[in-house]
Amino acid sequence: MTYLIESISNPELETKLKNKINLKTKPIGALGELERIAFQIGCIQQTENPKIENPTIVIFAGDHGIATKGEVNPFPQEVTSQMVYNFVNGGAAINIFSNTNNLNLKIVDAGVNHKFPEDLDIINAKIDFGTKNYQDTPAMTLEQCNKAFNKSGDIISKLKKEGTNTIGFGEMGISNTSSATLLMAYFTEMPISACVGSGTGLNSEGISKKQHILSEVYNKYNPQNATEAMCTFGGFEIAMLTGAILKAVELKMVVIIDGFIVTAALLTALSINPNVLEYCIFAHNSNEKGHTKMLEFLNAKPLLSLDLRLGEGTGAALAIPLIQASVNFLNDMASFDTAGVSGETKD
Structure with missing residues (x-):
């Protein structure tokens, strides 16, 4: 592509x-x-x-096969779909921050393991009901990965036509820090031990177990390029983030990178086209362990350091007023x- x-x-x-x-x-x-x-x-x-025109936060939500075992995630997989409903009902942190800063907010079902009502105020771009468990088999097929890239690109193109020139990205997906860890290790060539963190709140014992499991997964495969790495280790929401970043940059939009998961998608996009980085503003330095190392790898200077590790695009939403102030x-x-x-x- x-x-x-x-x-x-x-x-x-x-x-x-x-x-x-x-x-x-x-x-x-x-x-x-x-x-x-x-x-x-x-x-x-x-x-x-x-x-800065019509700034918009887009959240991609998807589920991960590994989450069904509960070995790397303290929260059950059902939380992904529950949080999508929370976004729609206006009860999440990203809703509050978007409202505070007059931002548009779009929620995308990239691959949640739940059938949402057709009239729910979300963008239905579902690839499948969650990825496969990469402990056993690659997370997605090449066809699914390319479909995710294309669908998210279409979403961004539509937003551009509607007048958005500045876009921030967020995500929701139980176990997606595990996918991001694997992608980080692949693109930075750092050991899994340097990349893995607590995610949604694992204790030290849980982190150690997560590290062991992800090391086994990482050593099981040998992807040959960025797309293969996404097919092997990614989530549908991370694949869509990658496609969305690439399309937004192609359309010369200002791209605001949130935390650990979005930066993992950025690493994938950069491997596809290195010019992407010039268009990106880094919102914040997440409290997730690997994110600081990601930023150092990219030689990136984040605007904020608030010990956030929530995801949802919350860091991007908080950074937009500073970006607007710089233009003003x-x-x-x-x-x-x-x-x-x-x-x-x-x-």
């Missing part, structure tokens, strides 16, 4: 953006990371006057000339 993803590099525009930022009524660099974000968004949108200062803050303020003196 090919995605037409262009680099955002444009030396002439970059010089104009740097000058515009530096001539605002402040010392050079005084707005720190907001200056970096404003510059990046200007480059993504190829303009000196970027805009670039567009609306006075320059030294327009404000009649003296700039820095030169020796």
Whole structure:
């Protein structure tokens, strides 16, 4: 599958953006990371006057075969479908944060092991009723994986046509930290022991057991590329996240990366097309053990560090006001000339 993803590099525009930022009524660099974000968004949108339009959080939900055994997850698989209903009813953290920051919220059934009512306010993109247990067999077929990529791409294309140019991603799926751990180990070549964490709340004994199980799974297979790795270790929601990231970047949208699971999907997308990274803003540093190492591997600078490990896109939702503020200062803050303020003196 090919995605037409262009680099955002444009030396002439970059010089104009740097000058515009530096001539605002402040010392050079005084707005720190907001200056970096404003510059990046200007480059993504190829303009000196970027805009954040109709920002949207999309949550992909899916179930994992390994969860049925309950060996790597303290919560039962049924929690995935229960949380989808909670999202629809407005009771989850992501609902609160989306409402607080005036964000659109879309819920996608990527592969939950539950038959939802047809009139439920979600996007039905179900690939299957959960993946297979990768302790026994690869999680999904190549056909299912490509179908997940395509379906999520169609969702993003529709949002773009409806006016969204900034998109944050979230997920829901009991045991999806296990899939993310396996994908992290594959793409970073770090040992499972460096990648595995507590997920939804395992104690030290549970983490040790999870590490042992995932090490056995990892050593069982030898995927040859990113798509094979997703077929082997992934979840339908993580495959859809990967396809969604790739399509959003192809459409030159600003992409806000949430926590551990979404970053695992990003690692997959990067292996397919390395230009993806230029379009991504990292919302936060999750409290899930492997996420800090993922960010270091990517040389990424997250905006927030709040010890979050909930998922759902909560970090992305909290970061969007800062991203909006970076664009607003670039567009609306006075320059030294327009404000009649003296700039820095030169020796």
